[in-house]
Amino acid sequence: MDFPISGVQLDPLLLIFLGFSIGLMGGFFGVGGSFIAGPTLMSLGVPTHFVVGTDLAHIAGKSVVAARKHRALGNVDVKLGLIMTVGTILGVEIGVQTIEALKRIAAVDRVVGITFMVVLICISTGVLIEALRSSKDATSDSPVARFVHKLRLGPMVSLPTSGIERISVVVILLVALVGGFFSGFLGGGAGYIRLPMMIFVLGIPTHVAVGTDLFEIVVSASYGTYSHATHGNVDILIALVMQTGAAVGANLGAGLTQFFSARKIRLAFVPLPLIGAVLIMLKLMKGSAH
Amino acid sequence: MSTRRMAFRLLMLETLLYIPLVAIYYYAVLRLMGHVLYEVSEGSPHAYALTALAILLGQAVLLDAGARILLKLLKK
Numbered sequence: 001m002d003f004p005i006s007g008v009q010l011d012p013l014l015l016i017f018l019g020f021s022i023g024l025m026g027g028f029f030g031v032g033g034s035f036i037a038g039p040t041l042m043s044l045g046v047p048t049h050f051v052v053g054t055d056l057a058h059i060a061g062k063s064v065v066a067a068r069k070h071r072a073l074g075n076v077d078v079k080l081g082l083i084m085t086v087g088t089i090l091g092v093e094i095g096v097q098t099i100e101a102l103k104r105i106a107a108v109d110r111v112v113g114i115t116f117m118v119v120l121i122c123i124s125t126g127v128l129i130e131a132l133r134s135s136k137d138a139t140s141d142s143p144v145a146r147f148v149h150k151l152r153l154g155p156m157v158s159l160p161t162s163g164i165e166r167i168s169v170v171v172i173l174l175v176a177l178v179g180g181f182f183s184g185f186l187g188g189g190a191g192y193i194r195l196p197m198m199i200f201v202l203g204i205p206t207h208v209a210v211g212t213d214l215f216e217i218v219v220s221a222s223y224g225t226y227s228h229a230t231h232g233n234v235d236i237l238i239a240l241v242m243q244t245g246a247a248v249g250a251n252l253g254a255g256l257t258q259f260f261s262a263r264k265i266r267l268a269f270v271p272l273p274l275i276g277a278v279l280i281m282l283k284l285m286k287g288s289a290h
Numbered sequence: 291m292s293t294r295r296m297a298f299r300l301l302m303l304e305t306l307l308y309i310p311l312v313a314i315y316y317y318a319v320l321r322l323m324g325h326v327l328y329e330v331s332e333g334s335p336h337a338y339a340l341t342a343l344a345i346l347l348g349q350a351v352l353l354d355a356g357a358r359i360l361l362k363l364l365k366k
Contacts, residue, residue, distance in 0.1 A: 061345075064346070236345070
């Protein structure tokens with residue numbers, strides 16, 4: 001099938017299958033799934049700047065489905081999500097501008113690829129260590145979260161849905177800013193970095209973190225899609241074909257979280273970023289061989 | 291039947307109802323708007339960005355409503 005906007009030819013069935021797999025994972029783990037979608041689209045020959053923007057577009061659509069499902073299950077902390085939105089939008093814009101600067105010096109592929117790989121390996125290792133160390137939900141025994149909850153910095157807010165009495169708005173905004181930057185810079189909703197930060201830094205219970213992260217991804221990915229689309233980085237036709245599989249997968253994945261414990265969800269998350277890292281490494285090796 | 295088992299069955303039924311709705315929605319959008327989207331992408335970046343977002347975000351509301359209606363009809 002021809003995709004005239006990005007000028008590539010792709011198998012629609014492969015895109016639907018890719019969308020379904022990412023949707024299933026996204027709904028279950030509360031992540032956008034860009035660590036799989038990005039490298040796969042790159043390896044299929046889609047230009048890197050289109051990968052970043054198109055990935056965001058499909059993630060925005062899929063996350064709406066999953067977030068609505070999680071909201072019905074009581075897993076979304078709307079107050080936290082809305083506060084995080086402010087930091088996320090700022091972070092996304094910084095990320096998008098960084099991509100534009102790299103495009104000007106023609107270094108997007110190498111810089112994005114290497115950064116993506118390092119980030120994914122670090123996340124996977126961190127979540128594995130924490131999940132093996134704790135037998136229950138990380139929120140109760142994460143030393144960083146305990147420190148953050150004691151911190152009295154700037155305006156404070158209570159998050160009853162997440163079971164947090166008082167937490168600094170500044171810390172929430174910083175977490176969101178970092179997530180937003182990675183979303184704009186590397187594509188996707190950046191749930192792969194925001195979800196672990198919400199659990200281990202902010203101390204949000206895993207199920208609520210998954211739902212709230214998806215809610216946040218809807219906002220950040222929508223903003224990122226708009227921003228990238230105006231810069232000509234989005235092929236909406238590819239995003240739509242992927243979305244046919246992703247919408248079904250996201251609905252199913254979000255529904256399945258009610259049958260698994262928090263620790264099992266975190267442990268199952270560990271290999272996912274590594275798969276993405278391997279795919280990027282293969283792409284970079286293939287690129288340097290040519 | 292246990293509540294857990296019941297919830298699982300309901301989820302599977304909902305997913306089965308969702309598949310044809312999703313397929314119809316995206317087939318219709320691609321078929322009816324594919325060419326228009328390409329032309330808009332060439333002409334106005336802002337109109338293109340807004341249309342893309344409306345299609346992606348609107349689907350959740352439409353498909354969710356469709357699935358709920360079908361589920362209610364089946365329950366009856």
